[in-house]
Amino acid sequence: MFAPHTYIERRKKLKEKVGTGIILLLGNEESSINFKDNWYHYRQDSSFLYYFGITHPGLTGIINCDSGEEIIFGDELTIDHIVWSGSQPTIAQLASKCGVNKTLPTSKIASSLKGLVHYLPPYRTKNQWKLSEWLGSPMNFISKGASIELIKAIVSMRSYKTAEELTEIEKAVNITADMHLGAMRYAKKGMLEAEIVGKIQQIAISGGGNLSFPVILSKDGQILHNHYHGNVLQEGDMILCDTGAETTMGYAGDMTRTFPVGHEFTQRQKELYQIVLDTHEAAIAALTPGIQYKDVHLLAGKTLVNGLIEVGLMKGNAEEAVSAGAHTMFFQCGLGHMMGLDVHDMEDLGEQYVGYNDSLNKSTIFGLKSLRLGKKLEKDFVITVEPGIYIIPELIDMWKAENKHAEFINYDLLETYKDFGGIRIEEDFVITESGSRLLGKPVAKTINDVEQVRAESLGLMHE
């Protein structure tokens, strides 16, 4: 946890921004898996963490913009809890750590919510149910009643990372880097993908925190969020690994590397890997305050198409291909997203409010609709840059049958790539006054460096 004044200052600023009414921030509770006392990995709500910093389950905070009063609601543990879980600080002791000096039992919440109440859209049914009870509104009205003023105020604060936050994020990214190097050194042919996932999780937990999201690791890297880990790795396969750590305070890292199961990429893999790497570097070079991230995404698309034209998978003019959307045969998702207390920062508040604004709406067309961040970059934003090439056989079949973008896509050659898989390279950056800075220590990324790590781990000399 940061020092109390960080949280006091954040709440003061939030009160000023929202202006009037009561701000209600719900913490999370334990959540059962298959019977009541067998719980999922517990995670506190990120906005609650941002304004109160307390990771304990079962707490609720209110901030009264008019009277200035701040209260944390929660129930003290009984001896029955203590027998099983050990003693815990009192609610008042927890509250004092973030500079709140009034606490009340949970039963007092409903009567404390008089007049205008600002709350965030709940992403857990339990919190939706609580809001419904406390506010006397039907369940199906709760999401619609979320406060746009509160969402906008929180986005306008959490988007700009302070020095102490950057230190935490960098800690998370450094553990993330270790997870990637660990995976890259550990993988061998004949292994189950799950064995590498286990190695990654071990490094994340040894770092003191946990994963910032379930590990994406597969030889079928074309499946964007692949959580199936049952394949046996063969020579000639590539492994796409997208994983990140979060610190005990909840700050996230998020990186992707793609590497060969053998000690070298095949010729085809090398060619497409280099295109993704060139695209990654072109996007990074464009990062600067004031540029629309949507334009960086489109620039990445153009770089990607130019590379694909060179290997013969695409044809025509790159600019026209991207305007037409032909590049989404290979790059179906967005270039990146905000990162902070959530790996997709503040996504629960709504992508339109986080990645876009009143003058830029999120697109609904294939490809761009998956771009989570489109608006102008600003100093102190933390973002990911993660271009990729994904060869999706079902998409090839569908578009080919429609003759879609046939002026830009060489379907005859593409047919021979159907078992190729996918490549993604992802790193995390903070936007600075004049450009950007890579967060965390560098991890092998060029073809040579990746092959070097693989060759060393397989006990081979590398020329």
Ligand SMILES: [Mn+2]
């Ligand atoms: Mn990411």
